Amino acid sequence: MVVRIGSVEIQNNLLLSPLAGYTDLVYRRLIRSLGGLGLAFTEFVNPRGIMNGNSRTIQLVETAPDDRPLTVQLFGTDADELADAAVLMAERGSLTIDINFGCPVPKVAGKGGGSGVLRHCPDAVRIAQTVVKKSPCPVTVKTRLGWEMGDLVAPALARQLEDVGVAALTIHGRYGMQKFAGQVDLPGIRAVVEAVRHIPVFGNGDIQTPQDAARMIDQTGCAGVMIGRRALGDLWIFRDVNEYLSTGIVPSPPTRLERTRKMIEHFYAIVAHAGPERAVIDFRKRITPYTKFIGPCPTLRRGIPCAKSMGEWEDLVFRFVEELEQNELETTALGEHAV
Numbered sequence: 001m002v003v004r005i006g007s008v009e010i011q012n013n014l015l016l017s018p019l020a021g022y023t024d025l026v027y028r029r030l031i032r033s034l035g036g037l038g039l040a041f042t043e044f045v046n047p048r049g050i051m052n053g054n055s056r057t058i059q060l061v062e063t064a065p066d067d068r069p070l071t072v073q074l075f076g077t078d079a080d081e082l083a084d085a086a087v088l089m090a091e092r093g094s095l096t097i098d099i100n101f102g103c104p105v106p107k108v109a110g111k112g113g114g115s116g117v118l119r120h121c122p123d124a125v126r127i128a129q130t131v132v133k134k135s136p137c138p139v140t141v142k143t144r145l146g147w148e149m150g151d152l153v154a155p156a157l158a159r160q161l162e163d164v165g166v167a168a169l170t171i172h173g174r175y176g177m178q179k180f181a182g183q184v185d186l187p188g189i190r191a192v193v194e195a196v197r198h199i200p201v202f203g204n205g206d207i208q209t210p211q212d213a214a215r216m217i218d219q220t221g222c223a224g225v226m227i228g229r230r231a232l233g234d235l236w237i238f239r240d241v242n243e244y245l246s247t248g249i250v251p252s253p254p255t256r257l258e259r260t261r262k263m264i265e266h267f268y269a270i271v272a273h274a275g276p277e278r279a280v281i282d283f284r285k286r287i288t289p290y291t292k293f294i295g296p297c298p299t300l301r302r303g304i305p306c307a308k309s310m311g312e313w314e315d316l317v318f319r320f321v322e323e324l325e326q327n328e329l330e331t332t333a334l335g336e337h338a339v
């Protein structure tokens with residue numbers, strides 16, 4: 001299902017969340033190769049870092065022609081700075097620009113950025129208006145339901161953001177104070193969907209399965225969904241949700257061996273892009289989500305976070321792959337025997 005966001009279109013209604021420390025170029029390419037994704041987001045980046053050419057920030061917004069469509073997400077409270085960075089990012093290939101009004105971490109929210117802005121919504125409207133006026137591409141906003149638990153400010157804010165030209169919204173169905181606790185509040189998201197006139201609202205939070213995505217769309221009326229944490233360990237989730245929403249059928253899941261091979265592909269893609277040391281370090285955090293779906297693998301779960309070199313990483317992983325291959329051979333042989 002094509003979705004229009006201001007002057008642009010995306011080919012379906014599934015978005016990859018911005019996830020700080022995870023949703024980089026290498027990872028986005030891997031997700032794209034499996035299909036089903038409508039639009040990917042970078043993690044949130046500091047506009048000042050972009051404007052100053054800070055090398056770490058520039059790395060965070062690294063992209064390539066095969067990494068489209070892409071949205072760069074910006075955070076901060078200085079409207080002019082955000083607007084200038086939006087112009088630069090649009091020139092460098094960002095299809096739309098997203099403003100982060102959702103981050104709950106004290107370092108950001110405490111200074112009135114991220115979801116901290118929900119304690120004073122006129123600031124959010126003023127910032128968004130400034131960015132919209134200057135940005136050559138559509139501007140979107142990702143936010144939460146409000147700051148204080150139960151203080152649902154997002155519907156009225158959504159309407160005001162639409163009035164100043166924001167082209168789409170993503171609503172994580174929690175309050176800032178909640179961080180990630182509790183369950184996503186679907187009626188809260190629905191209230192936002194009902195508050196706007198034309199712009200698409202994407203629902204976000206706790207989507208683990210294609211059925212969860214369908215439920216969010218059914219119960220809130222949102223135009224599409226954004227998926228984050230599930231996609232870190234299950235790279236097939238967009239393919240699965242897309243297939244389910246279009247046909248009602250969930251594709252058969254990849255085997256443990258296929259999942260492990262995809263993880264290995266990820267590792268070598270980081271090696272090729274940033275070198276073996278980076279890959280080994282990066283995988284210390286990336287292994288946990290992968291192991292959730294690979295199934296029992298204590299040697300990987302405990303060993304990979306301690307691996308000090310590419311050789312150690314490979315020893316652990318390839319020994320595990322041999323075990324899996326052996327198991328598969330035995331299962332096949334048993335099956336043939338039974339026939």
Ligand SMILES: Cc1cc2nc3c(=O)[nH]c(=O)nc-3n(C[C@H](O)[C@H](O)[C@H](O)COP(=O)(O)O)c2cc1C
Binds near residue numbers: 204
């Ligand atoms: C490790 C991590 C990093 C995140 N980084 C960002 C970020 O940079 N920008 C943002 O808007 N949200 C960020 N989020 C929030 C997610 O985008 C998403 O809204 C949230 O995880 C709920 O969706 P999910 O249940 O599908 O993961 C982050 C979440 C996690 C767990």
